[in-house]
Amino acid sequence: MGSIGRLTQRLCAYWNSGDLERFMDCYERCDTVSLIAKGKRIEGWEMLYHFFSQMFAHGERKGLLNSSNERIAYLAQNCATCTFDWTLVDGGRSLTGVCSLVLRKTEGEWRIVLDHS
Numbered sequence: 001m002g003s004i005g006r007l008t009q010r011l012c013a014y015w016n017s018g019d020l021e022r023f024m025d026c027y028e029r030c031d032t033v034s035l036i037a038k039g040k041r042i043e044g045w046e047m048l049y050h051f052f053s054q055m056f057a058h059g060e061r062k063g064l065l066n067s068s069n070e071r072i073a074y075l076a077q078n079c080a081t082c083t084f085d086w087t088l089v090d091g092g093r094s095l096t097g098v099c100s101l102v103l104r105k106t107e108g109e110w111r112i113v114l115d116h117s
Contacts, residue, residue, distance in 0.1 A: 033112065
């Protein structure tokens, strides 16, 4: 598995362990990073941090997140897309979906610049 595939695995691991700081380290720390989810667009790393911090608040259970079927397309040496299926199991219910990411490689690390979940 390449470094982008490992990034999606780390996202799930950090989500499942409730590690907001490491989860957010997967996103590029800039004003143009964006998340499209729940019918909203959230822009800027600080706004994403605030959005996710509500989910991670007080160690509340967010469910267990898993990813599979990653498809990666390199657009340039430092730019790629990644789509994958996700499953979130929370108590007795299971939610599924597809996520698409745009990633940029800076300082040797792939980070998310656009997350459409």
